[in-house]
Amino acid sequence: MFKLMVSSILLFSISASLFAQEAIEITPPEYIKTIQFRGGNQNQLPLIKLGERLQISFDALNGNEDDFYYKIDHFNFDWTPSDLSKNEYLDGFDEVRIETYENSLNTLQIFSHYYLTIPNRETRRIKKSGNYLITFFDDDGNIVFSRKFIVLENIVGVAVDIKRARDLRRIKTDQVVQFAINSPSLLLINPKRNVKTLVIQNSNLKTAITNLVPQYTIGTELIYRYDKEAAFSGGNEFLNFDNKEIRGSNNTIRRVELNDLYEHYLFSDIDRSDRPYTYNPDINGDFVVRNIDAQNQAIEAEYVFVHTNLLYYEPLGDKELHIYGNFNNYTIDGTTYMRYNETTDSYQNSRLFKQGFYNYKYVLVDRDGSIDENVVGGEFWETENNYTVLVYYRGPGERYDRVIGQGQGSSTRITNY
Template identity: 55%
Template sequence: MKQLTLYLSIILFQFQAIVGQVQEVNPPDYIKTITFKGDTSESQLPILTLGEYLVLEFDALNGDEEDFYYKIEHYNYDWTPSVLARAEFMEGFDNQRIRNYENSFNTYQIYSHYKLTIPNQRTRALKVSGNYMLNIYNDYDELVFSRKFMVQENMAQVGVSIKRSRDVTYLDEKQSVDIIVNSNNIRFNNPSQTVKTLIVQNNNLTTAISGLKPQYTLGNELIYKYTKETSFWGGNEYLFFENKDIRAANNNIQFIELHDLYNNYLFTNVSRKNKPYTYNPDINGNFVITALDVEKTAIEADYAWVHFSLVANNTLKDKQVYVYGNFNNYATNQSNIMHYNADSNTYQASILLKQGFYNYKYVTVDANGVLGEGDVSGNYYQTENNYKVLVYYRDLGARYDRLIGIGETTSVNISN
């Protein structure tokens, strides 16, 4: 029996090595405005406590009233496949059609609005904590898009504080995260092997830091006070616009035209790199769907082509420039790439967005695929950012990584 268990473990390890970390799949062009959150949070990165609800909403702009289906998968801390069977992490069953949808009303852009809530009558509960992926499929069992979420047990206390970088080279550009983990419910055995942490800035998993081990252990208290390893670029406050009144110029909208759909032209932005930091309240890259004079925003808010423009400079000429934010899950692809216009010496992009309040900024990607969040916006230690620290624990002999606690803070009170 022991030999069989060892053999299966080797096979599993090899399979995970081949599969690697699972990545979110971004949707095709006709799927828009994916909002994904818990019932008690406005965050676009749902981190639920066991028993809480998960809510996914999105629009399909093809006008076909297409059927969509959902499946749920459980993953380890590092987003490799979990060994748990569905019956072990879920009560009920998935692979069900999303039944709650409505068609748009009184809008230029026709769309169907879908809403999925978990738990529901068929997927009655998620039974264990950890990492999950929600996959959305069409009638042909083709994956349309996927989103990550986490479920925690609230078994540990996670203290988080934000400091200026301890590396004097980046003293004015980076922010460092200090962590203290304690638990009255779990006795940490061999914490350097059994405890894992994930640090997320502004709900952006693409720039998250993971794989850190506690530096010090005081009884059952784990302390992380790294010099470089927990440092993030400070970035800058997000830019924003609001088009809740789609027929009139509003915050940061220069003028409006109506063709087949409304076109909102934003004021041209300039690079903020190497300029003095200026505080500008934002919602850390998030977005909120809102519209004036409607009763039901989900189906009565219209879509508009939003035109972004950025004054070009020589530092960007060998890089791709993108419009960046939670509205497209911080992706850098053809849907939000900017194109250079030689006549106006600007980078330009047109993105179809639902009415609302949006945060965005401009980022670059170089020839090696390296993301430059500060190439246009600059990096400043004073920037107000949101930080979440997730703590996972897999006891000796356990079969999956439990998410035992979460800590959250902002850098508004950053200290030396």
């Protein structure tokens, strides 16, 4: 009997531990491409206001016209599961089939374009703000991929300023995000414990700063005037290519070939870390699908093998070079790996992209998975970056973390202290 009790307690502890694990986004398989989020005035950052429409689309390149299903789960600020039941944060149902898809038209690569809008007939409304994970799975219940998104309320105001670093060792490279939260209508009780913030650079949730607490209060304002703790490396402007015209070269594409699919060879990129900063307009790591000859971009844009070539002569040791950007949610995988070519003495990658305009950069990845975004591109305080500050609050007696406001800032208006 005692052994049975111990076993039951141990099993419960293990189950509770597993249940409390942080939500992790599942990377899609090779045949799933071009996952896009749209909501409000955001393009790729999956951030919408409560009551707004969220749009998600992706392509399946296997040609099977598979059925896909989705479910939506609510999470706390730290991406552990919240205590809310499904009917508390959803009006309607999830775990239903995506009904809207179209097959490709006049393309060499066949694919099915899936399109999901929330709210819809089954999932009628998201009722609570907070962190969410949407998971897509197949007929057999196997997870295909999952992605995070955030729903917010517009209750507090957030004023954001971008400053140069005070630390002289980082003054030429870093950008510091300072902000103030103004809450005239909602009393924020015990803000150092109950108010949490998320500071995001260029729509990349994976590099967000999450550990800031208010330093002091002035009236109804919470003030955050950190330096080192709220600093991001400015990095460098993203590189880009534009292949909306599939048959022609341009200032980013030096050669076009047609085999089974079109292949675009980009001009060689170089190490920019030891060169002066040069302003080059970008879209901060994002991408836009487009085909200059198409009426329906979603199903008429072609898939193209894009060949990148990097001239880089510093020793890597046991590290790797990868191509990096929001085209795959800033994910490092086999499709982003830059292989060394002894013949050309350069690092090369060939990856399938849907026609459009893409930002990318090269990063150095250590064996432990840590990423150095600036070793190839360099880091400069002048670089134009976008910043988003999200404010979370859990009041006394509440069972979940609400997202009660957001602020936006750009380093184009960076100032000294």
